[in-house]
Amino acid sequence: MPWWKEKRTYRILFIALIIGVVIYFLYLIRGLFLPFILAIVLVYLLNPLVDRMECRGSSRVAAILILYLGVIIIVTSLLMYGVPRIINQLEKLLTTIPIYSSQVEDMVNRIQQRFADSTVPPGIQQIVDERINWAEARLLEIVRTAADLLLALVSNLFNIALAPVLAFYIMKDLQYIKGRGATLIPPRCFSDTCRLAREIDHVIANFVRGHLIVVAIVTVLTSLALALVGLEFATMFGIIAGLAELIPYFGPFIGAVPPVALALLQSKWLALKVIVALFIVQQLEGNIISPKILGDSVGLHPLTIIIALLAGGQLFGLAGMLLAVPLTAIARILVSFTWEKLT
Template structure:
């Protein structure tokens, strides 16, 4: 019997069509995927703890509920302390925006006056003026993007609330889901697929658990350090610096810019203290925290990570930079597997 008449060929064609339809369906409902993505992140974070509690005699459902109760207590405590503080800092920041704007405008006008009085050639003068206007437009665009991001977070509150519910059912039936997925793989492919799945799972586990731990540590250290040096809005700026750690290499610079800008509006001495503080924390993070927690978590060369970050940022903005590293690591695993099979 020729290969196109074999029943196995029809099965593979059917699976390929089914996979294509599934990908197309996910593309159509991509805006609804956020709670599932958040649920997967929660599963990676909480499932190891659930497993340890199970080994000590607790049932899986009881372990999940106890862990959820503990998380709720911790999160509630953080909200009771952190949210009022953040709201207060935001209120003060909003009240000070006109004063900050006046300061920035005064600095720009002073610079332009000195520049106009200089003996710079007219052509260079025109180029500098254009660059100043370009920088102003870029700054306005960044502020608008930040406001759009905050509004998007508020608009996704339902998704954030739905994620723990989805995570509960995924963790509750995780072993059954794994067995079902393994059963769907054809026997001759099972070994290769399971090997690939384990490598991809390891990349996601290391990336999610490791990077979120680094984010938490850097955020807390930076907030405390900013409080110590007397920087306004220390908690808010520390959280921004911590979240920026999700972006390798470029994240520390992105997280330091808001703190340095606020410090410059206060005094040059405070700005210098911010630079020293950020430098010390980044040295601590780069030489102590990350090597101990992350290690070589994704198995990528630094140059490959930088290229992936630049490409992700160019194509999909901040979201692309956040997802660039794990996706690049998965691509490396798939290419290495395909190359090994072809040789």
């Protein structure tokens, strides 16, 4: 019988059609990905605790509800203190951006005037002027981007509130979901698929749990350190520094640029204090916090991580840098598995 008349061929075509329809449907609803991503993050954070409570005799639903109650108490306490403070800082920052912009322009004009009065060759002077203008534009862009990111969090409150609801049903029926997924795997591929799923789950779990704990610690430490040295918008800059920790190697520098730049606009002494404070926090993070919590969480060589971050940033910007490491770790698992099967 010709291959195009075999049942297996029609089965493969049907599966390919289903996969294509699902991918296209996901593309159409891509704007709803945020609550699902947040729900998965919540599942990775809370499900181990739910499993432990269930092993000790509690029902799964009761365990989830108890954990949710604890999380609600903690989050509500943080929001009651943090949200009004962050909103006030955002409003103040948005009103002071024009002032800081004029200060940057004055600074640039003074530097350009010094170069114009010096004996620097015109070609080099032009290059320096262009670099100064570029730095000015980048500085203002960083400040505006930081403000836009925080405002985006506020504007996505509905999606953020929807995530715990989705996470509840995922955790409640997690074993059922796994069982249904297992029935879709052909018997000859079952052991290999389960092995791949375990390895990928291990990498994602380490990345999500470990990095979010580091983010929380760095956010608190940075906010306190900047507040102690007297920098405005300390809480907001602490959040930015914490979120930047999701980007290995480059994250500390990205998180340090906005507060140092703002401090420079106020005084060199304040800038020095901010640099020292951030240096101390980063030393604690790099030498104590991350090694204890993360270890070698994704199993990638540092050079591989740097290349992945550069490629992700070049292709997809900030989102690419955030997702570069876990996606590269998953790709490494898939490539290693495929190579093992081919050799």
